[in-house]
Amino acid sequence: MDKQLDQILKSFESAIKGAKTAPQLEELRVEFLGRKSGKLTNILKGLKDLSADEKKTIGKKANEVRQFIESALSASSSTQSTIIPHTDLSIPGIAPQSGHLHPRTLAINDLVDVFTSMGFMVYEGPELENDYYNFEALNFPESHPARDIQDTFFVKNAVSRKEKRELDSKKWLLRTQTSPMQVRLMEEFEPPLRAIVPGRTFRNEATDASHEHTFTQLEGLVVDVDISVGQLTWTLKEIFRQFYKQDVEVRLRPGYFPFVEPGYEIDMSCVFCERDGSYCKICKGTTWVEMGGSGMVHQNVFVAAGYERGTYTGFAFGMGPDRLAMLKYGIEDIRLLGENDLRFLEQF
Numbered sequence: 637m638d639k640q641l642d643q644i645l646k647s648f649e650s651a652i653k654g655a656k657t658a659p660q661l662e663e664l665r666v667e668f669l670g671r672k673s674g675k676l677t678n679i680l681k682g683l684k685d686l687s688a689d690e691k692k693t694i695g696k697k698a699n700e701v702r703q704f705i706e707s708a709l710s711a712s713s714s715t716q717s718t719i720i721p722h723t724d725l726s727i728p729g730i731a732p733q734s735g736h737l738h739p740r741t742l743a744i745n746d747l748v749d750v751f752t753s754m755g756f757m758v759y760e761g762p763e764l765e766n767d768y769y770n771f772e773a774l775n776f777p778e779s780h781p782a783r784d785i786q787d788t789f790f791v792k793n794a795v796s797r798k799e800k801r802e803l804d805s806k807k808w809l810l811r812t813q814t815s816p817m818q819v820r821l822m823e824e825f826e827p828p829l830r831a832i833v834p835g836r837t838f839r840n841e842a843t844d845a846s847h848e849h850t851f852t853q854l855e856g857l858v859v860d861v862d863i864s865v866g867q868l869t870w871t872l873k874e875i876f877r878q879f880y881k882q883d884v885e886v887r888l889r890p891g892y893f894p895f896v897e898p899g900y901e902i903d904m905s906c907v908f909c910e911r912d913g914s915y916c917k918i919c920k921g922t923t924w925v926e927m928g929g930s931g932m933v934h935q936n937v938f939v940a941a942g943y944e945r946g947t948y949t950g951f952a953f954g955m956g957p958d959r960l961a962m963l964k965y966g967i968e969d970i971r972l973l974g975e976n977d978l979r980f981l982e983q984f
Contacts, residue, residue, distance in 0.1 A: 896931025
């Protein structure tokens, strides 16, 4: 057994010279000191069969061999840990990429912040809509010519979805506007009611720099007793003031929308003119920018929502977050918002 210890020590000294890596050192440790089948461990297990004198002599030597092996392994491990890998620290690092909020999302988030600060609820509503809510309840009769300009995507397959009321119409479509939520909200809540509905809308349109088949709208609705056009004007003015971070003027021009009466086109004083006499390509020199549509909620819409005619008044308005984002960030082509080109998106 004494010779075996000498052989183990000699074998270890030879093996550790060729151990250059941490995994190799670990293999040596297991080979010589492993609990189950280490070479030195097997010697120590055999001590029980020796006499008292032999145990004393062999045990001492075995302990010295064990201490030598442990010290050698520890020293080699320390050397390995201080080795600096061959890395050129002068080479510039690669900065990790970070995500970007889409300019459309930035605009909607800003608008939601403005409206919630004014006490408006925020809803989304279904993108797959029934003809009743998208048209009929909004005062679009079946033969109304205003339906012709909507360029609607109708759904061929039958749709089975639980609704608050029994719907006679079996026509389903991708909503052409967020206005259907006017009736849905009034069916769910009693006045006073203040809510906005941002979301995607769809129309079968030819695409160009200012038109897309899929775009966003933001519908606003206020219902109470004795709501006036003056309150509508003030609300719009405050929205644009907070969104563009400067004072603006708002004017209402007569416009036709079946679900409001009277109806108005919304114009905002141009916040992009340089005020130095140069031509402004945003307002084209008129000092006004068209921002959406609005009006006083038609009494037929109140009736469709289950309200008694003449009990309440209210106003509604619609604006395009896409257009607001394009104006705010100087984007000249609406198609850029849907192309997901990182060269464009990384600017925001």
